[in-house]
Amino acid sequence: MRLLFLAVLRQHTGNAVTAQRVRDHLEAAGHVCILKDAFDFENPSEISNFIKAENLEAAVALHLYRGGRLLRGNGIPFGIIFGGTDLNEDVNQGDKNKVMGKVLEEARFAVAFTESMKEMAQRQWPHAKDKIYVQSQGIATVPNTAFNxxxxxxxxxxxxxxxxxxxxxxxxxxxxxxxxxxxxxxxxxxxxxxxxxxxxxxxxxxxxxxxxxxxxxxxxxxxxxxxxxxxxxxxxxxxxxxxxxxxxxxxxxxxxxxxxxxxxxxxxHSWQEERQTYRQLVRTLERNTGD
The missing domain is CATH 3.40.50.2000 (Glycogen Phosphorylase B;)
Structure with missing residues (x-):
């Protein structure tokens, strides 16, 4: 599949590191994964134009509000990865909370990094409880640092x-x-x-x-x-x-x-388990692409 992956990509942040790692998992499964910064798009219509131009079939977004809101109504199946900001900050703002609930209505799956994040999300949006999965962030072997x-x-x-x-x-x-x-x-x-x-x-x-x-x-x-x-x-x-x-x-x-x-x-925090989880979740988007 040709996938769009939306995330906030400021260098050296946890978001950027996570997005790069998950993209590697998806590309290792044979998908084409186009990683884009969510801040490069103003609204869903700009995303819609990009999806058509790149002939994209499905999407994944890191952050329910920052990325997910841009995918609503675009006609392609998508999944969401919760960010800490979603559940620790944005959830407390009424307008953002409402938008995030709408995003979850359309999302095929949502991934939380911890059980506590999953529980918080289920309390806020009980209608989505059956589509929320827990997958801890994987850790690969730490390379030798170049610092002398x-x-x-x-x-x-x-x-x-x-x-x-x-x-x-x-x-x-x-x-x-x-x-x-x-x-x-x-x-x-x-x-x-x-x-x-x-x-x-x-x-x-x-x-x-x-x-x-x-x-x-x-x-x-x-x-x-x-x-x-x-x-x-x-x-x-x-x-x-x-x-x-x-x-x-x-x-x-x-x-x-x-x-x-x-x-x-x-x-x-098994890196191999994380890879397998995202491969399986993205297959659900593939099966539903024609819906």
Whole structure:
């Protein structure tokens, strides 16, 4: 099939990474998958023109509101992948909530990343409960980073023994709730007290790296990270520093959450299972293309 895949594609965000991964799954199944930024289109009529021009047969959208609303009434079968923004923010705005409900009426399937996301969606739109599936985001083998840690550790500004160095990597996106500078002030104060602690801000990676995870206590994170089991959850910068100090001084806690986190990823975030799920769901669009 020739598929349109709509997503918000700002670089280095979770949306862009997820969209690229799902497109790879669909193309590996033999489909032609044209990935387009939802923000490139103003309204459904522009999408309709694009669908006709590209001779597209079906579509998938990441985000019920941002992408899905553009597919309504275009006459081709489509499926939806829920974004965190859908269920944590847009659902609370009356007009957007209503539009998302209409999108779900037309969608052939909808994918939630966690059970809690599925439950939230079913409460909001009970008419769509039978078409909502859960598929955790898959994690492939993490490639070796190109970052030269030896050069970094030997720099004059660091000048610390590796045995005494504690490095915190901040995995971040662009929305306000994922503000990469959220911890900077509190971490800077801690660094002044203990110069051997550093924070490094990087792009997409985390629990699969076999390092302890500290995550901000927001719905998307708490659905994945269980406090003191697979990671640590903090509500404000001061709590982050408190938990980070605890982690540094408690090797047993670090060992436990690293092991639990790694096992959680292996059990629930299978890249192969994710590929198989999307292949099966897209086949339902293929069977219904002529409806």
């Amino acid at each position: 840690w030896n050069t970094f550790l030997q720099s004059s500004e660091i000048n610390q023994s590796a045995d005494n160095l504690h490095m915190f990597l901040l995995i971040c996106g662009l929305r306000q709730v994922k503000d990469p500078l959220y911890l900077v002030d509190a971490f800077s104060e801690w660094h002044q007290e203990e110069p051997n602690v550093y924070m490094v801000i990087v792009g997409p990676e985390a629990m699969d790296l076999e390092v302890p995870v500290l995550a901000r206590n927001i719905p998307g994170n708490s659905a994945v990270v269980k406090h003191e089991v697979t990671g640590l959850l903090f509500s404000d910068p001061q709590e982050f520093v408190h938990l980070a100090k605890r982690l540094v001084s408690d090797p047993a806690l670090e060992k436990k959450i690293v092991a639990n986190g790694r096992e959680y990823v292996r059990k629930y």
